[in-house]
Amino acid sequence: MLRISSRDERCVREFQTMHSSAKEKGFGRIFRSPSFFEDAVKSLLLCNCGALCELQPEIALVNGSAHLKRKRSKQKPSSSNSSECIQNFPSWKELVAWTRVNATYLEKRCNLGYRAASILQLATMFAQGKLVEDNITKIEQSSDPTAFETLYQNLLEIKGFGPFVCSNIMMCVGFYQRIPSDTETVRHLKQVYGKENCSIYTIAKDIVEVYGKYNPYQCLAYWMELVEEYESKSGKLSELDASSYHLVTGSLFRDKGVKRIVDHA
Structure with missing residues (x-):
């Protein structure tokens, strides 16, 4: 960061x-943000990221105790009060693990419009191994422009991720030419x-x-x-x-x- x-x-x-x-x-x-996924989603949304943060405690409660480590308090949360959890930015793992999530629900719940489908597609690419966090970290630490260009082209394949969005993302990973x-x-x-x-x-x-x-x-x-x-x-x-x-x-x-x-x- x-x-x-x-x-x-x-x-x-x-x-x-x-x-x-x-x-x-x-x-x-x-x-920048704590993770590439968060950087990418914020580059897409530019605003309205708060709606996703408000959704995260709800996801954490449904997904189980493994995701409740984000809590400030050591006290176990009440299933009826998700506000006890930190309103953090959801990770791609949380989104794909939450079976209730689909583009229609995310669009209505967070008022994201067509970008809801783009966010889920990005999360799915991580889940399927088409994007790998360790590989992205290696690209960030390298000075090879071809590696950055390959990442840029891969991001362009996501519907809704045009040159403006992808150039913002590349800036976040340390590629400043675009x-x-x-x-x-x-x-x-x-x-x-x-x-x-x-x-x-x-x-x-x-x-x-x-x-x-x-x-x-x-x-x-x-x-x-x-x-x-x-x-x-x-x-x-x-x-x-x-x-x-x-x-x-x-x-x-x-x-x-x-x-x-x-x-x-």
């Missing part, structure tokens, strides 16, 4: 060597770099022109700029009240006539 491996240290040093501003600000690490591009990226390039003709059709070329010099850390450079932009409007993000989280992103710039439309594809 804290990106303190030897590989992460090397990436930070290399990035800060080519980006003097990043070195001055101490920027070079992107906080910038997750959506209308927020277009907005940023227009306002910060004066690329008025930038669109979803030209974004790939525009990204190369602006961030190519930071290869293979293009995504780190992009995110540093976004954070600086957001903090110039909302203040220090680490000090922002949780009730204001939804205001951060392109909504901060609507006063300039730019509308934020998230492109999950």
Whole structure:
């Protein structure tokens, strides 16, 4: 989660060597989730992750005592009160072990829409061995771009996991060459770099022109700029009240006539 491996240290040093501003600000690490599965699901949902966390105690009670180790208290929970369990993010093992779960139930229970089926497909790929946590860890620790590319292509096979989602996931595992591009990226390039003709059709070329010099850390450079932009409007993000989280992103710039439309594809 804290990106303190030897590989992460090397990436930070290399990035800060080519980006003097990043070195001055101490920027070079992107906080991530405790597991790849959680990173992947959050990259898909972007929001509404709380609904899955609220579901986890219910899953734990049904699946049995093996999953109740997540509890804060040593006292055994009452089967009628799932709120006694920590509302943690469910693992892929918990989802596939819970026989009650199917796409329709998950969609209605957590209001996830079509993404419910995508989440279950991802969990099933782990269960079937098509995705292996140990292998992903080895990829994260390697410097082989072909290994990252293979993982990226495997993720693209999941319905609902388009280039934007998969590029976010690759950023989480430490592959920074693919910038997750959506209308927020277009907005940023227009306002910060004066690329008025930038669109979803030209974004790939525009990204190369602006961030190519930071290869293979293009995504780190992009995110540093976004954070600086957001903090110039909302203040220090680490000090922002949780009730204001939804205001951060392109909504901060609507006063300039730019509308934020998230492109999950």
